[in-house]
Every structure is written in structure tokens, then in C-alpha cells.
Amino acid sequence: MLPPSEIALAHSRSVQAMIREKILAAHHWISFEDYMNLALYAPGLGYYSSGATKLGNAGDFVTAPEISPLFGRTLAQQLWQISQHLAQFNILEFGAGSGKLARDILLELEKTAALPEKYFILEVSADLRERQQSGLKQEIPHLADRIEWLEQLPDQFTGVILANEVLDAMPVHIIKWRNDNVLERGVTWQNDQFTWQDRAIQDKELLTITQQLTPEINPDNKPIDYVSEINLAAVHFMRSLASTLQQGVILLIDYGFGRSEYYHPQRNKGTLMCHYRHHAHDDPFYVPGLQDITSHVDFSAVTQAAENAGLQLLGYTTQAYFLLNCGITEILAQTSAEDTSHYLPQSNQLQKLVSPAEMGELFKVIAFGKDFSEPLSGFSAGDMSRLL
Template sequence: MTLPLPDADALAYSEALKRRIAYEIESSAGWIDFARFMQLALYEPGMGYYSGGAHKFGAAGDFVTAPEISAAFSQTIGAQAEQIFALSAPQLIEVGAGSGRLAADLLLELERRRSLPERYAILELSGELRERQRRTIGHSAAHLLARVDWLDRLPERFDGLLLANELLDAMPVHLVLWGRGDDDQTILERGVAWENKALVWRDRPAGSRLLDRAQALAEECQPPPGYLSEIGLAATDWTAAWAGILGKGALLLIDYGFPRHEYYHPQRDSGTLMCHYRHHAHGDPFFLPGLQDITAHVDFTAIVESGVGAGLDLLGYTTQAAFLLNCGLTEVLARIPVEDHRRYLPQAQAANKLISPAEMGDLFKVLAFGRGIDTTLIGFAQGDRSVSL
């Protein structure tokens, strides 16, 4: 695949980050784990993909997320938010709000439902993205902008709804190689070195917590020799941390991924690591650091084990298609008269992309944790797949 080249300024930006990564490697005895590389590439202050100035979301960026595909996505989530507010508190935190499109459309929908949160907080570490979110909300829902606050860190305690769309897939992952070499029981960690002014792969024996996790996966999933995949310790740690924060309310996590038995399927022997650059998907994380997204699918079994193990209640797990239909996607579309072809047909096509098994409908999942909620959430009323975890 031939990927488009950036302009001179963007290339210089990437080269500066590459030098920063090289310095980190040289300061760490010539090797860093991939999770550290991914952290630098995505989140290094002022330089990383999410913390710098690169345009990321939408048709002009590197990828399109569900809120940009159709306002119906956010409007449908509004039904679930309304129920959670009624069962806990009218407060909402969105973590990693991207372009701000989800926040803007969700606020307008909640206003239509007369269920506006007292506060819509956004946890966003990127100053550039904060400004873009502020512009998006100000353009589409200026009268509601006063309800929006931006946070620098997780709160000490929270009641209400925590919402995260495509957050977990962008958290740093470790790369593990099972059973290569003379000893099929060897477990290696794949990391990054700097050689001849280039980033290169280097494997080392896995150690400590990662080794324990990889050995447990080997016993459970029986990966064949030479099997390469990811372990997302950052995502499970982040999930567990909410057990000490959530009072009464729910976490609603929307992302692409699989339950463990599918994630570590023998045929998925090269893992799920993927990079996104100008609407091209490819597998080279060393290509133009800082100018491309780096993601991995979510092991939802691991997320559930972490959350439940820390004291959260599992409230539901299902496909994005089932969740949106349960929450009234067809009713949202019905607000547009079918005979108004100019408006209805584009929205119907966009909604189909959200729920089609060939598009986002089955690959994307919705997972909910809670505390103090005994009622079935409407998004999981039918098609709950919790038993598959």
C-alpha cells in the first residue's frame, strides 16, 4: 500500500517526535516496551497524535467515528442517558470526546427530552481537542455551552453517567509473542529499539505482571507457537479505577473488539494492532509517529473481569446494532418524514452503517457497568451477550 505523504511542516512535526522517542529508547538501555512507544506516539504533550494539532476526526481527518456518521447515534444514546439519570443523578462525564460531535448532539437530544444533565463534563487531555470540542458545541448548541466543563483528571467521586466512545482502543497495549524458538513455552515481549536512525522491533523475555497475564492467557486460550497479540493492561487498570470513583450510576463503554475466546482465536495470530492515516488502515506503527492513530481491538472479557473484580456490577454487553435498536434508533429516524427523500435517505443510509453486520453493527460492542442500579438498562433489554464473555 502506498500511503500519502504529509507536507513539509507535518513531516518535521513527525521527525521531532521520532527524535523524542529515540531519546527515550537511548535513555532506557536501548529498548522500550510497545505500550510506552504507543503512549509517546499518541499522547506525548504537544507532540503525540492526540495531544498535538493534527486533524483527526471526520472526512478531512484520518477516520470517521459513529457520531460523525449520523446524529442519530447520539440521539439514540439520549434514551439510555435519560434512564440512567433517572436511576442515579443528572450528571454526565464523557471521556475522550473527540471532535465534540457526540456531546453537541447528545445535549440537544437531552434538551428535547427535557432531561438535560446539570453538568456535562468532558475529560480531555489535549488542549487542541478541547478547543475543537468547544467550537463544535458552540456552533451547534451555543445555548447549552455553559453546562459543559472540561476536566483535567478523574473525579474523586461521581454519580451519574460516564460515557466513552472509542476510548479503550486507543489506550496503550503490550505486545506479546508466545512460544517462539526451541522452547515453545517461552513468552517474549515485543518492544521497540533504535537502530541506524530507524525504529525497529526487538523481543525480550516478558517479565513481572505482563508475564503472569500472558501465562494465564496461554493456559486458557492455548495460543500456537509464534502467536503474536496484545494485552491491554492500561484499559483494564482504567476500568478498575472507576470502582473507587462511581457512587451510584453507570459506565457506558462503546468500542470495537471481541470476547476473549474470539480475540485470541488461533487464526488471529498477528493480533489486532492497526494504524489509521488519512482514511487508510495499515499495520506499521512506525510510519510517521504523531501523524497517525494507533489502535488495538478491545478484549471485553478482560475489561469485565477487571471491572467486576474491582467491585462494579456488569449491567450488560451487546452489539452496537442491538443497543441502538433497543434504544429507539428506528423511532429517531421516524422523526424525518419518509417522503422527504432529501433528508430521509442519507440518514437511513447512515443509520444502516451503524447497525449493519458488514459495517459497525457487530464489530462494535456496548458494555455497561454500574453501581446501585437494579433495573435492566433499555439498551440491553434484548440481545444481551454477557454470557459470551
């Protein structure tokens, strides 16, 4: 792994000092959710709030829109179908990254004469927001007036809400189970470094969820230690979206599992993962502020929160099935196979998006609707709702 530069290390030390002060001010202990929130989102210091490149070959990880425009073009086919059944067609994208997904979707929808009235972007990172604004205005100037950046979720919205790799970056609580004992794993500062420390759970909502999960985690009542994550932020996020959405569809794309697989007995060390310079590891205390920290998504918890808030599950499947159902191979076929300089790179990109060894199976697509009952083409085959 390429070591950080001195400038980057200095930044990380500033982030470390900031988090240390928060720990000392909180009686020498903060939840991991608080730690992750500070490391990723502290204004001017957190990973997503600083100016370092995050996406693409020069960054720390690559998302589907960065891999290929085929992803956004194919997703646009699903958005076009949804648009035919809405009183008003707008798109609201959370965490738009480099802006490539917005660009590819808008250019594809322009071909079908089904452009949204507005393409809203809600981006918590000021740095990424500036890059999106600059890039999109340069790349699609004729569509720039349709794009609008928001500071917060609107009170009411009709259309499609889109979030690609957003849930996995939400701060999570880490829980440790041992027989009937359940503790929250937090962060303290000892011997000039961050270290884990377990304490009794104080949050009532968190405690209730952990108590409901215990039988699944330890069905044989054997003395085991089991560590995993609970994403309360995702639960609250779904409640907020349900309150905002008047009519339309919510499309979430991320990596994760249904609950029985998420909390499988063999997954006893959780799903926490960090990304630095395209290297994945499980140490969230390494160079805080310079690396991404993520957790897989419990799609059962997301579904339960959505349905409790009045949303209807419209489909749940793998990214591979979703893209194939929406016609990604037909879109590739628009480029002649004889034009090898263009066709072969796109063919390789398609494989990365749908191959089980790449993104095809780990990444899932889930859709929820309000006042919307039309079957979605993306789930016409391979629906896995029964696994939620």
C-alpha cells in the same frame, strides 16, 4: 495513500527523534506500550496532542458521532432511562472528539426535559479540548453553562460515565508466545529506523496475565508463534472508574471481542491497527505522530477488572442491537420518508451504524453499574454477556 506534506513530515521526524532519544536513554529498548504512549500522547508532539485534524473526512478516521447525529440521539434514549433511577444525573464523557456526541446528546435530552445537571468532558488532548470548547459554545450556546471540562477524574461522581472509542486508543503491551516461552515485544533503534525486539517480561502483573492466557492461545501445545496485545491501561482505567463512581452506570462503546475470540488461534498476529488518511494498515512505525494507533478491546479483561473493583455487569451486546433496542429506527422515522433530501442521507447513515458489514457487529456496547440494578433497554435483546 496520499503522502504527508513536508511540514507534516518534519513534525513526524521530530516525534521520531524524541522517541529515539527515549530508547537510547532506556538502554536501547522500550516497551511497545511506551512507544505507543509517546507516539500518541507526548505533549505537543504526539498524534493526539498536535494540531492536525484527526476526525471526519479531512482526518484519519470517522467515529459513529461523526457519521450521524442518530447515534447520539439514540444513545440519549438510554441515558434518559438511566436518569430516571439516579439520585443525581450528571454525564462524564471521556475523549469527546469533536464534541458532536455531547452536542447531539444534550439537544436530544433537552427535548425530554431530562438535561443533566452537568455534562463533564475529560479530554487529554489540549488541541481537541480547545476545538470542543469553541464548537460547543457556538453550536449550543444556551446549554454551554452545563458543560464543564475536567483536568482529571473527580474523586466522586454520580451519573453516567461514557466512553466512545476510548479503550482502543489506550497504549498496549505486545506479547509473543512460543510454546512455553513468553516474551514482551518492544521497540529499539537500529540502522536508522525503529525495529522490534523481544525481551523477557519484567512487569509482574503483565507476566501473570500472559501465563493465564497461554493455555487458551496454544491448546494443542504445537510450536507456533503467537503475537497479541494486553491492555493494562484499560484494566487500571476500570479500577479508577469504579473508585470514582458512587452511583450510576458506565457505558463503553468500542470495537473488540470477548477473550476466546480475541485470543483465537487464527488471530495469531494480534489486532494492532493504524489509521492514516482513512487508510488502515499494521505498521506503527510509519510516520509516528501523524497516524492513529489502536488495538481491539478484550472485553473479558475489562469485565474482570470491573467486577473485581466492585462493579456489576449490566449488559454486553453489539452496537447494532444496542441502537435498535434504544429506538434508532423510530428516531429516523421522525423524518418523513417523503422528505428524501433529509431522509435518505439519514437512512444511509443508519445502515453504516448497524450493518454487520460496517460498524454493527464489530463494535460492542458494554455497561457496568454501581448501586444500580434497573435493566437497561439497550440490552433488552441480543445480550452477549455469556461470551465474556
